[in-house]
Amino acid sequence: MTLNAELAAALAEDAATLALLHDMELTPSVLAALKEASFPANLGLFPAGEASLGSFEMMRTAVTSLPKIPDTAFVDELAADFAAIYLTGSFGASPCESYWLSDDHLVCQDAMFDLRALYAEQGLAVPDWRKRPDDHLVFQLQFLARRLDAAVTADDWRSIAGFLDYHLLRWLPDFAGRVADRCDMMFYAALALLTDAWLQQLRDLIADHLGEPRLSREEIEASLGSQREAEPVAVPIAFMPGAAGPSW
Numbered sequence: 602m603t604l605n606a607e608l609a610a611a612l613a614e615d616a617a618t619l620a621l622l623h624d625m626e627l628t629p630s631v632l633a634a635l636k637e638a639s640f641p642a643n644l645g646l647f648p649a650g651e652a653s654l655g656s657f658e659m660m661r662t663a664v665t666s667l668p669k670i671p672d673t674a675f676v677d678e679l680a681a682d683f684a685a686i687y688l689t690g691s692f693g694a695s696p697c698e699s700y701w702l703s704d705d706h707l708v709c710q711d712a713m714f715d716l717r718a719l720y721a722e723q724g725l726a727v728p729d730w731r732k733r734p735d736d737h738l739v740f741q742l743q744f745l746a747r748r749l750d751a752a753v754t755a756d757d758w759r760s761i762a763g764f765l766d767y768h769l770l771r772w773l774p775d776f777a778g779r780v781a782d783r784c785d786m787m788f789y790a791a792l793a794l795l796t797d798a799w800l801q802q803l804r805d806l807i808a809d810h811l812g813e814p815r816l817s818r819e820e821i822e823a824s825l826g827s828q829r830e831a832e833p834v835a836v837p838i839a840f841m842p843g844a845a846g847p848s849w
Contacts (some may be wrong), residue, residue: 602806603810604758604807604810607726608645608720609749609750609752609753610749610750611645611646612645612646612654612749612847613746613749613750614645614746615644615646615799616742616743616745616749616778617674617742617743617744617746618640618644618741618760618798619792620698620746621688621736621825623696623738623739623742623796624739625675625683625745626679626680626683627676627679627680627683627788628676629670629676630669631657632671633669635664635667635754636664636665636667636669636789639661639664640660640661640664641660641661641664641795642661644799646799646802646803646806648798648802649802650802652732652798652801653798653799653801653802654795655798656791656794656797656798657795657798658794659787659790659791660791660792660794661789662740662787662791663786663788663790664788665827666787667788678785678786679786679788679789681785682698682784682785682786682788682789683797684796685783685784685787686780686784686789688714690777690809692780692783692784693779693783694776694779694780694783695776696737696738696739696776697710697712697734697735697736697738697767698712698713698716698739698741698768698771698772698831699711699712699713699715699734699736700772701771701775701776702771702772708734709730710745712768712822713730713734713735713736714735715736715768716736716741716744716768716849717735718738719741719744719764720735720744720837722729723744723747723748724748725744726738736768737807738769738773738796740764741768741769742796744788745761745764745765745769748761748764749761750759751813753849755811757836758810758811761807762804762808762811762813762815765803765804765807765818766804766815766821767821767825769800770801770804771818771821773797773800774797776793777793777796777797778796780791780793781794782821786792
């Protein structure tokens with residue numbers, strides 16, 4: 602599979618679709634649209650390998666088994682899983698990167714500020730970090746969609762690879778596994794696993810395109826450790842109201 606403008610646009614649409622499904626509670630109209638589109642068969646990046654095929658098939662089964670006209674009880678069950686994953690944290694499966702990368706599973710830690718700086722480089726800022734932090738899965742998928750849609754050069758793809766290596770793929774496998782183990786409805790278990798598999802496959806595709814093998818987890822952590830050692834001690838600065846850039 603050759604990475605070109607057409608495929609980049611399709612990949613961007615995939616990432617945006619996944620972001621949307623993680624973003625809000627599913628309504629009957631969204632469920633009907635998923636069935637009509639035969640999701641996930643409409644994704645631009647088709648699965649390859651046992652893990653990807655397994656998550657794809659699980660998602661396909663979850664969608665095909667959705668009722669044509671979901672009743673209130675069914676929608677409420679989906680909403681309960683959504684709340685437990687994305688709102689209340691009762692599954693212990695935070696959709697925020699900081700939770701998984703901080704020693705005490707805290708939110709709004711270094712990852713949030715790292716991503717805020719990364720977004721700012723592209724002229725972006727989240728609407729309200731107090732309601733949804735910068736390192737939330739939805740924002741990261743939306744950011745990925747933007748970067749994919751604009752990808753042209755080898756450096757563009759290399760930058761996307763770095764974003765995946767140093768952010769999403771460091772924690773999403775743990776998140777997906779926890780969600781799959783604890784949610785009640787097949788839909789959200791399948792969505793979490795499919796999202797991880799899709800991102801892993803995207804990273805493999807970029808590696809093949811660039812002819813640059815993926816870094817191992819140990820290499821990534823060693824690189825991050827070297828960066829932290831080289832960073833100067835930060836000097837506090839006064840907060841300046843209105844300093845945020847454009848939001849999504």
